[in-house]
Amino acid sequence: xxxxxxxxxxxxxxxxxxxxxxxxxxxxxxxxxxxxxxxxxxxxxxxxxxxxxxxxxxxxxxxxxxxxxxxxxxxxxxxxxxxxxxxxxxxxxxxxxxxxxxxxxxxxxxxxxxxxxxxxxxxxxxxxxxxxxxxxxxxxxxxxxxxxxxxxxxxxxxxxxxxxxxxxxxxxxxxxxxxxxxxxxxxxxxxxxxxxxxxxxxxxxxxxxxxxxxxxxxxxxxxxxxxxxxxxxxxxxxxxxxxxxxxxxxxxxxxxxxxxxxxxxxx
Numbered sequence: 001x002x003x004x005x006x007x008x009x010x011x012x013x014x015x016x017x018x019x020x021x022x023x024x025x026x027x028x029x030x031x032x033x034x035x036x037x038x039x040x041x042x043x044x045x046x047x048x049x050x051x052x053x054x055x056x057x058x059x060x061x062x063x064x065x066x067x068x069x070x071x072x073x074x075x076x077x078x079x080x081x082x083x084x085x086x087x088x089x090x091x092x093x094x095x096x097x098x099x100x101x102x103x104x105x106x107x108x109x110x111x112x113x114x115x116x117x118x119x120x121x122x123x124x125x126x127x128x129x130x131x132x133x134x135x136x137x138x139x140x141x142x143x144x145x146x147x148x149x150x151x152x153x154x155x156x157x158x159x160x161x162x163x164x165x166x167x168x169x170x171x172x173x174x175x176x177x178x179x180x181x182x183x184x185x186x187x188x189x190x191x192x193x194x195x196x197x198x199x200x201x202x203x204x205x206x207x208x209x210x211x212x213x214x215x216x217x218x219x220x221x222x223x224x225x226x227x228x229x230x231x232x233x234x235x236x237x238x239x240x241x242x243x244x245x246x247x248x249x250x251x252x253x254x255x256x257x258x259x260x261x262x263x264x265x266x267x
Contacts (some may be wrong), residue, residue, distance in 0.1 A: 001166040005137050005189050007182040014185065026191070029184045033195045036180045040200070047158045047174040048204050051130045052211040054156055055090075059128030061208065062120065063093045064146045066110030068190040069134035069160075069197060070095030071102060076201040082230075084214040085222030085258065091205060094119050096142040109142065116146025125155055132204070133159040134197055136189035138166035138177075147171035160200050162193040176200055221260040225253070234259045242266050 011017075011025055037044075051061055063073030074093035081088050096115065097106025109115070125131070131150040133143035138161035147157045148171045159172040162180055169175040178200060180192040209215065214222050219241075225231045237259045238249035244266075252262040 001138065001163060003137060003139070003163055003166075004179055004181060005162050005183070005193055006187055009182050009184055009186040011184060026184050029181075029192055030195060033178075033180050033192050033199065036178045037196055037199050037203075040176050040178045043174070043176045044200060044203055047132070047176055048207040048211075050156055050174055051132075051158070051204070052208045054128050054130050055208060055212060057128045059126075059130060060089065060123070061091045061205070062123070062125070062129060062131045063091075063134055063201075064096075064116045064120070064131065064143055065093075065134030066096035066101075066140050066142050067105065068194045069136055069140075069143075070097075072194060072197050072201060073132075073134050074102060075198075076205050080205055080209065082224045082226060083220055084209045084212075085224055085260075086209070086212075086214065089123070092123065096140075110140050111142070113141040113145030116142045117149040120146060120150070125150065125153065127154040130156040130158065133157070133168055133172060134161075134201075135159065135168045136162045136193035136197065138163045138168040140168065143168055144171055160197050160204075162189065162196055216260065216263075219259070221263070222258060225257070234262075238262045 055061060063077060065073050074095055077091040077093035080086050080091040095101045097109030100106055101109060131147060133147045135143045144167045151157050151171060157172045158174040159168045160176045161168055162178055164177055164179060178196040180196050183189060183191045185191065219237050223230060225234055234253050235246060235249045238253055239246055241263050256262040256265055
């Protein structure tokens with residue numbers, strides 16, 4: 001495979017650049033990311049469609065990854081319950097090295113090809129579940145091993161990588177390859193590659209949740225009302241949907257606990 005993520009930066013002597021030059025050049029590279037994501041839209045569509053179909057049958061979505069990729073999966077998974085009101089075990093992010101690795105790198109954790117499947121055993125995966133491997137390089141042993149074992153057990157597999165081909169792609173039923181090119185800082189895949197993976201994760205989880213009926217119109221009607229800002233947002237949603245006063249909307253929201261239930265109670 002052609003490991004574009006490891007290729008030499010096209011910028012020389014970046015340690016001698018001014019702050020302005022550094023920022024401008026990083027920004028120029030970042031502009032390439034949405035274009036690379038656009039090229040991968042057909043692949044993302046196939047993955048999102050397949051995952052949504054499994055989840056309509058009661059399945060769950062799991063992410064596995066190491067380093068930045070693993071952390072991004074955890075971020076996306078952790079944001080689904082407050083945004084869409086789904087159970088906390090419906091979208092799950094798992095990182096090589098365990099929770100310690102969220103904040104601090106765990107040496108060689110990504111090199112264990114058997115550990116991901118061991119980590120997944122806690123969740124008793126079944127054939128309605130989906131597993132998406134996150135690996136900028138497309139060669140992470142932790143991700144490869146997890147996907148291969150999942151596939152053997154009839155679990156849908158996908159991946160989000162930033163190279164063409166490779167062993168992670170070979171282990172995925174629905175690969176997504178977002179090739180953003182060499183990083184500004186050679187090999188630092190937390191930069192463009194990480195941004196690309198974050199964009200695709202946003203697209204994947206949001207699309208799936210819409211298809212699961214967790215959005216009405218363009219609103220997060222199942223969001224958890226966990227702070228004053230969200231309560232205020234929910235109140236305005238109810239006001240708009242029912243064409244009622246703020247006081248009435250607030251009372252309904254307090255009574256029913258969610259925008260969806262408050263609106264449905266009055267329809």
